[in-house]
Amino acid sequence: MSDLFSVLKEKVTGKEIKIVLPEGTDERILEAAARLAEEGILTPVLIGNKQDIEKKAAELNVKLDGAEIKDPNQFEGFEEMVQAFVERRKGKATEEQAREILKDENYFGTMLVYSGQAHGLVSGAAHSTADTVRPALQIIKTKQGVKKTSGVFIMVRGDEKYVFADCAINISPDAQDLAEIAVESANTAKMFDIDPRVAMLSFSTKGSAKSPETEKVSEAVNVAKELAPNLVLDGEFQFDAAFVPSVAEKKAPDSVIKGDANVFVFPSLEAGNIGYKIAQRLGNFDAVGPILQGLNMPVNDLSRGCSADDVYKLALITAGQTVQ
Numbered sequence: 250m251s252d253l254f255s256v257l258k259e260k261v262t263g264k265e266i267k268i269v270l271p272e273g274t275d276e277r278i279l280e281a282a283a284r285l286a287e288e289g290i291l292t293p294v295l296i297g298n299k300q301d302i303e304k305k306a307a308e309l310n311v312k313l314d315g316a317e318i319k320d321p322n323q324f325e326g327f328e329e330m331v332q333a334f335v336e337r338r339k340g341k342a343t344e345e346q347a348r349e350i351l352k353d354e355n356y357f358g359t360m361l362v363y364s365g366q367a368h369g370l371v372s373g374a375a376h377s378t379a380d381t382v383r384p385a386l387q388i389i390k391t392k393q394g395v396k397k398t399s400g401v402f403i404m405v406r407g408d409e410k411y412v413f414a415d416c417a418i419n420i421s422p423d424a425q426d427l428a429e430i431a432v433e434s435a436n437t438a439k440m441f442d443i444d445p446r447v448a449m450l451s452f453s454t455k456g457s458a459k460s461p462e463t464e465k466v467s468e469a470v471n472v473a474k475e476l477a478p479n480l481v482l483d484g485e486f487q488f489d490a491a492f493v494p495s496v497a498e499k500k501a502p503d504s505v506i507k508g509d510a511n512v513f514v515f516p517s518l519e520a521g522n523i524g525y526k527i528a529q530r531l532g533n534f535d536a537v538g539p540i541l542q543g544l545n546m547p548v549n550d551l552s553r554g555c556s557a558d559d560v561y562k563l564a565l566i567t568a569g570q571t572v573q
């Protein structure tokens with residue numbers, strides 16, 4: 250993984266990429282912004298009151314040379330942004346509502362990306378996922394051919410790398426959603442040099458239990474195979490049948506997945522979000538993400554439990570998504 254970040258640094262340095270960090274006074278954001286600017290990798294665009302941000306940076310003894318600061322309350326292009334927002338929301342917000350909404354740093358920052366004044370956004374160190382991603386869902390929207398955005402983590406421990414999905418967005422995905430999440434997650438895996446072998450997870454392996462929940466996953470397997478016939482994918486699997494070869498031999502001997510899956514699609518957000526945090530906190534995996542898939546422009550969320558290093562890495566990944 251350290252290789253990945255070296256490769257990403259090389260790929261994005263000198264491309265004049267601007268990444269918006271709306272949480273301008275958060276300690277971890279400031280430390281990451283200073284590091285990104287100092288290393289000349291990209292231009293962090295911090296959102297908030299300039300004096301507040303500079304005061305906090307001075308307290309932390311971090312230098313913001315090379316970073317930009319934009320304050321929605323002092324922004325010259327604010328009225329133009331209001332018009333663009335009203336137009337994008339197509340009758341869902343009046344001008345008056347837009348003026349209020351755009352004072353929110355996540356909405357303001359997302360509009361900077363949408364209008365081409367920055368290339369991507371990373372937020373969520375101090376905001377819930379819902380408040381971080383809602384502006385992106387409403388303004389940036391999904392790219393053609395993708396119905397739903399979803400959020401994956403790259404789980405890293407030493408040389409081990411896995412993709413966990415969806416850990417961030419879709420609370421109760423249906424079979425169609427799960428199939429799309431699987432295909433998108435396999436594409437994301439390739440960005441991290443993972444040759445995808447996708448397991449659709451359940452509490453049942455190949456019909457060992459029958460319920461609407463297990464049938465949803467087995468239907469998702471069929472839909473995903475139609476969407477991406479060349480993808481190595483199977484299910485439904487319990488985690489051990491997907492991950493442990495000796496268990497796979499007993500529970501699913503005829504499957505193309507032989508306990509060697511590396512992309513895990515969870516059946517619900519409950520399972521995905523709980524699952525990644527258990528691997529992170531009990532299993533000592535680094536959890537990089539959530540990386541949002543399927544948006545027109547890169548916007549990525551952080552966990553509120555993140556470190557400055559997590560912010561730095563996710564900003565690099567976001568910059569990498571802009572030059573793909």
Ligand SMILES: CC(C)(COP(=O)(O)OP(=O)(O)OC[C@H]1O[C@@H](n2cnc3c(N)ncnc32)[C@H](O)[C@@H]1OP(=O)(O)O)[C@@H](O)C(=O)NCCC(=O)NCCS
Nearest residue numbers: 378379382383386387391396397398416417418419420522
């Ligand atoms: C993502 C989430 C915030 C969306 O909820 P919401 O704002 O109530 O969604 P709404 O149904 O009102 O939709 C708002 C807009 O987003 C769009 N949207 C909602 N879910 C979407 C998805 N998965 N992909 C793409 N667009 C989506 C809707 O189409 C709608 O667009 P429109 O206003 O242009 O018509 C919600 O599903 C959620 O809270 N998910 C869980 C987040 C979380 O806490 N995760 C755990 C921690 S990581």
Ligand SMILES: CC(=O)OP(=O)(O)O
Nearest residue numbers: 378539551552553554
């Ligand atoms: C991804 C995630 O779970 O975010 P948070 O911890 O901020 O809720």
